[in-house]
Amino acid sequence: MREPEKRLLLELLKDSSLPVSKLAKRVGISRQTASKKIEELKKKGVSFTVRVDPSRLGLETKAYVFINEDPQEEVRRRNEQVILGIPHVSEFHRVFGRYSAVMVVMVRNPEELREVVERIHELKGVRETETFIVHSTVKNDPDAPLVHLLEEEAGG
Secondary structure, rough: HHHHHHHHHHHHHHOOOOHHHHHHHHHOOOHHHHHHHHHHHEEEEEOOOOOOHHHOOOOOOOEEEEEOOOOHHHHHHHHHHHHHOOOOOEEEEEEEOOEEEEEEEEEEOOOHEEEEEEHHHHOOOOOEEEEEEEEOOOOOOOOOHHHHHHHHOOOO
């Protein structure tokens, strides 16, 4: 990625709601160039979205559910398909260590969380789960590592 694209991406990460003219000015390129580069970024898979605090919409309970399951690839693939269809699961990761996977679940209340965990226990090959309910969030900034990297590469 070239320097203007990196600087533009950095500005977009900081505030993607800025008009293209302001973004262009901050980056030091023309509005037309900025528009073109934004389109190129979109083609490369960069997306621009709204961030909403889930608790403001009633999703008051967030939990990390660790899953220990049988190692058979076919069983895991089937389980992945089921988990992909559970709307309460916002993230699902395969991990190394004591557990084979971890998922982030956001629900209205502990009762709804229990229902999701029970659904996971019904999957073939699931040996156990361990659930960690978030009681407070100190930092939630998924873009911070990207902003840091881009700022570092830009020299400041």
